[in-house]
Structures are given as structure tokens and as C-alpha cells.
Amino acid sequence: MRNHMETTKDEDDVVVAIEKRINARTQKNSINLLYVFADFDKNNRKRVTATQFHRALSSMGYEINAVEIGLLVTKYCDNGEKDMINYLDCLNACAQHPIQKRGTAGA
Secondary structure (H helix, E strand, O other), rough: OOOOOOHHHHHHHHHHHHHHHHHHHHHHHHHHHHHHHOOOHHHHOOEEEEEHHHHHHHOOOOOOOOOHHHHHHHHHHEEEEEEEEHHHHHHHHHOOOOOOOOEEEOO
16 A cells, blocks of 8 residues: 555545546546646656656646645655645546436436
């Protein structure tokens, strides 16, 4: 298990909302974010800096602000490195939030 920083329940709720937004856009536009992050991860360590993470998402049209990036970095920092985000862990978490289509709730 990786050494992630602790987050509060409120922060976790916001992170889940961000993950859902990322997943919705990823699915809607058939984006493979692994390829996007691979451009920034030259050593194939499955982690990038917070700045690289933000730049990668922004380059693909994701609307995400610095506060949201900060929360994702806190949740998915790798080995306690406060400026490094394990994008693989983050993307896997995003994928856990299926998109619910209108009219299918409770079906």
C-alpha cells in the first residue's frame, strides 16, 4: 500500500465529485488519459508533479482549478511526496464512478 496523506471526510467528498467529473469527460470523449500522462512520465514511474498533472488535464480540456489539483495531490500523493501525484491510482479511482444516464436511476 502506498503512503498517501490523510484527507478529511469533506475533502474525500470533494475528491469523489472531481473524480466523477474527470470520468464523465473521459468516457464522453473517449480519452485515454494514460497516454496523455505518459508524455509527462518519461521514467514510467506512474507519477508526475502536481503542475504536470494539471497541465495534462488542462491540455485535454478538463476544467480543474488549483484547489482541486491540490486535493487530488493530497489524496494520491506517492510515498508522501507532497508535490507528486500517482496518476495511475487517481485514474483507477476515477474509473470507479460509472456515469449514470438520465432515466436509468434505480433501473
